[in-house]
Amino acid sequence: MIQQESVEEYELEIRSLVYGGTGISRLPDGRAVFIPFVLPGERVLARVVKRNKSYASGQVLKILTPSPDRIAPRCVHFGACGGCHYQHIPYARQLEFKKHILGEQLQRLGGIKNPPISKVIACPQPWNYRNVLQFHLTENGKLAFLRTDSSILLEISECHLPMESISQLWQQLDLGPMPEMERIELRQGAEDEILLILHSSSGALPELVCDLPISIVHKSPGSSVVLVGNEHITMQVKDKTFQLSAGSFFQVNNYIAEKLVELLLDKLVYDNNSVLMDIYAGVGLFSAFFAPHVAQIIAVESVPETCEDFIHNLDAFSNVSLYQGAAREVLPQLDVKPDVVIIDPPRAGIHRKALDALVQLAPTQIAYVSCDPAILARDAKRLFRAGYILTESILCDMFPQTYHIESLNMFQKQ
Structure with missing residues (x-):
């Protein structure tokens, strides 16, 4: 055990994975500690970042003994971004x-x-399967996700979960600073149609220049305004289509x-x-x-x-x-x-x-x-x-x- 002032670092063995995207181990006092981005059987050096009476939360500093199941994650943001939890695990596992x-x-x-x-x-x-993706905006208008277990924004350069048309489009968006915008959402429908939804805390409509083949809807409390194209897209499941x-x-x-x-x-x-x-x-x-x-x-x-x-x-x-x-x-x-x-x-x-x-x-x-x-x-x-x-x-x-x-x-x- 290594303890320096208020910093608590421990060598721990991961017992199993539990719901919530973490592995569970035990601190020397018997308290459960939950650590993300690990695998059962791994030995890790971890820092305790939060404690309460019955359990603690930890952060991996180093994988000392990796699991034979561990693989390299596909995304450069894995571990910092809060969206994915299992990229280090083969899909079958x-x-x-x-x-x-x-x-x-x-x-x-x-x-x-x-x-x-x-x-x-x-x-x-198991990649590029999502027909919808939500982003936050940084102060300078860049697309971001939330960091792991945090409300802090992480500006992103790649994401491997959305379907192809969303993947191609989101990196072309240049919205600029929009402080009233709570989040933006991209949806992909049948025939690869795209709907961009601007979720805003204000009813004031943004000034946009759009040269992309998409629809844009501005949503604020009590209001939904079509800025470009249609107010909905069409989803298809088997032989049926659905207005969305x-x-x-x-x-x-x-x-x-x-x-x-x-x-x-x-x-x-x-x-x-x-x-x-x-x-x-x-x-x-x-x-x-x-x-x-x-x-x-x-x-x-x-x-x-x-x-x-x-x-x-x-x-x-x-x-x-x-x-x-x-x-x-x-x-x-x-x-x-x-x-x-x-x-x-x-x-x-x-x-x-x-x-x-x-x-x-x-x-x-x-x-x-x-x-x-x-x-x-x-x-x-x-x-x-x-x-x-x-x-x-x-x-x-x-x-x-x-x-x-x-x-x-x-x-x-x-």
Whole structure:
């Protein structure tokens, strides 16, 4: 152990990877310490950068004994940028670690002794897969990401996660100083169309000169203004197209979005007499594929702009009803008996009031699309108490090179 004044440096062995993109070790006092950009079995020299009563956070100073799995990261910013966590790990091993972490979270936090993780769906293109990318702007108008575990901006010169058209375009942007701009967002749609979204704290419109073949939308509190081109792009999944406006959510990985659709169509039990409920329905990705096969779809979505997209995308179907509002407010008011329910909540999971109302509706099957295994485990415990069992979990790797874990989880009413 090396200690100099307030600096604490230790030689540590990494025991395992845990959710959040870090490895875990133990300090001499037995306290857990979480260290990013490491691998199990590695011996490292690390500095403690934060302590509290139960655990500490560390920073690698030197890899003393590297894992045989360790590879060179592709990006020059890896380790400084907060976007990627696993570039030092071969992709096949990333999937193994994610499966282990998903199971550990379900077991430790959800109380499931043998989590039924049946398969792992790999992304066939673990680089350049994102159809959307968000940037911050430095004071001089340069594109930046946040540094690891920090609110400090890191000006970037490369990123290997966005799809090809975004990759080619973002380095051509020269926006200049825009102090009122909170962030900018680039989205790539079908036929490589690009939508640039300027998220601003001010309603004042910027003066822009654009000679690029893109659309630009300025969004500020209570306002959305098209500056160039169209207010939306078109996304395609399998044989269906979806209107996607600047303020609407869509899955970031087109391949995994398609796999989720296929899995839902295969795993859910339904027929032309079934009533299906789609909660946190977004622009209608899942509803569009089920509408031809069930008697009725009841969808719930809270974002007005997204609801407009949903209505456009499902306009051809007369058996679809959309309720605009927060799920916690809408569900207690519904007098329906759905046979199956699809839930694709935000990272925070299902609001307790929404979940309480959902279990009162007593659907036979619930398909829960999760992007956070800890929150999934929390919600699973609530479903267990309401008489549901988890019959199958499928890890769908929506976010290669990162610690984020997307999964499809099938719950059955006992």
